[in-house]
Amino acid sequence: MPYDAIKELSTMVKGKILYQVPLSRYTALHVGGIADSMIYPANLTELQxxxxxxxxxxxxxFILGRGSNLVIRDGGIRGIVIKLSQSFKKIKIVKEFGNHARLFVEAGVSLRRLFTYSESRGLSGVEFTSGIPGSLGGALAMNAGAQGREMKDITETLTLLTPRAALREKKRSALxxxxxxxxxxxxxxxxxxSIRLKKHSTSTLLTREKSTPWRRQMQPLNLPSAGSVFKNPPGKSAGQLVEQAGLKGLLAGKAQISEKHGNFIVNRGGATARDVLSLMKIMQSRVxxxxxxxxxxxxHVVGENE
Ligand SMILES: Cc1cc2nc3c(=O)[nH]c(=O)nc-3n(C[C@H](O)[C@H](O)[C@H](O)COP(=O)(O)OP(=O)(O)OC[C@H]3O[C@@H](n4cnc5c(N)ncnc54)[C@H](O)[C@@H]3O)c2cc1C
Known part of the structure; x- marks a missing residue:
């Protein structure tokens, strides 16, 4: 375990460092073992x-966003978990042209804040993100989407840090x-x-309240989950396939295939990653x-087995 190395790193950074971090507290599904350490870099230079x-x-x-599309195994994560949620939170309009605006958004900004910011300035284009509980970085990494729209549709450029710690700007056409x-x-x-949104009169703008009722109807939002477990196969709904296989409501330990939505696994309190992964295997093999x-x-399933 590179524990001494991490201790050495702690003398070089000002950002917060935590040790022996229970990752179940940082995932929407509330499962995940211990991380050796978690660092919140104070700025870009520190991240580099x-x-x-x-x-x-x-x-x-490992880069952790808001943990809303992750199953972290019970053995946790070795090394360093990097969180951008404390210092990568800037969001601003950098240019307005015609009926469009260009926004600069840092990776640690939550989709919720991006929505509220855009909504309050009469900008539309991010309504599809309403109710997706991620960060901008996580949403881009996952190309998150809903109602036929995806992150790629609003992205102009990304600033990336390569594994060699070099900064690169990439246009959407190169991604x-x-x-x-x-x-x-x-x-x-x-x-x-850098994302591009449209100016709108507030009367035609879709507000948060108007854009999410379908989620409450369709998804088990009252229990911890990681959203859709499986991708929809072309022309099919993964949830319906699981439902047709008669698996809704199936329990493994404290994890359960949601009775409301066949593609959600919910944590009924105290579930382990092992419970969740065993349900996922059953769903795959029965379908x-x-x-x-x-x-x-x-x-994304990450981390070590126990
Ligand atoms: C109730 C519920 C509803 C959901 N509904 C939807 C939906 O409608 N549509 C949809 O697409 N998703 C949905 N999700 C899934 C999830 O919210 C999205 O995928 C979200 O965008 C993930 O963002 P995150 O910050 O939580 O990423 P995390 O779950 O923390 O990470 C996901 C992946 O992204 C990587 N990552 C995170 N940040 C960065 C970064 N800065 N740089 C590089 N890699 C990074 C991580 O390493 C990991 O591999 C839902 C989830 C829940 C719990």
């Missing part, structure tokens, strides 16, 4: 220093967005984005047996 240090000292690192995925080399950090369709994970 940390990435460069990890490379030379061979310390593994490879896919369904619930942005292809980036492993270890790349999304630092900020495959019955339909020949292989469900592909949407959630």
């Amino acid at each position: 220093k940390i990435i460069s240090f990890c490379r030379t000292e061979k310390v593994p690192y 490879h967005f896919d369904y619930r995925r942005l292809h980036l080399p492993k270890g790349t950090v999304i630092v900020n984005a 495959y047996q019955e339909t020949g369709i292989r469900l592909e994970k949407e959630v």
Whole structure:
């Protein structure tokens, strides 16, 4: 365990460092073992220093957003978990042109704040993110989307930090967005984005209240979850396939396939990653047996087995 190396790093950074961090507190599903350490870099220079240090000292690192699309295994995460939520929170309009505006948004900004900021300035284009409980960085990494719109539709450029700690600006045309995925080399950090929104009269603007009722109806928002567990296969709904396989409500330990939505696994209190992963296996094998369709994970499964 690179514990001494992490201690050494702590003398070089001003940002907060925590040790032996229970990751279940940092994931929407409330599962996940212990992280050796968690660092909140104080600024971009510090983030670069940390990435460069990890490379030379061979310390593994993991970027954690708001933990809303993650299953972290019960053995936790070795090395450093990097959180951008304290110092990467700037959001501002940098240019207005015609009926458009360009926003500069840092990776630690929550989608909720991005929505509220845009809504209060009469800007539209991010309504689809309403009710998605992620950070900008996580939403870009996942190419999060809803109602036929995705993060790629509003992205103009991204500032990335490469695993060699070099800063790169990439235009959308040079980025490879896919369904619930942005292809980036492993270890790349999304630092900020330039996004393009439309000016709107407030009367036609879709407000938070108007854009989320369908979620309350369809999704088990009263219990911890990680959102959709599997990607929708082309032309199909993963939730319906799980439901047709008769699996809704199935329990493994304290994890349960939601009775409300077949593609959500909920934590009924005290579930482990092992419980969640065993339900995921059952969902995949039963749907495959019955339909020949292989469900592909949407959630990222990371960390060590216990
Ligand atoms: C109730 C509920 C509803 C949801 N509804 C939707 C929905 O409608 N549509 C949808 O697409 N998703 C949905 N999700 C899933 C999730 O909210 C989104 O994928 C979200 O964008 C993930 O952001 P995050 O900050 O939580 O990322 P995390 O879960 O923390 O991380 C996800 C991945 O992104 C990487 N990552 C995070 N930040 C960065 C960064 N700065 N640089 C590089 N990599 C990074 C992480 O390493 C990880 O691999 C839902 C989840 C829940 C719990």
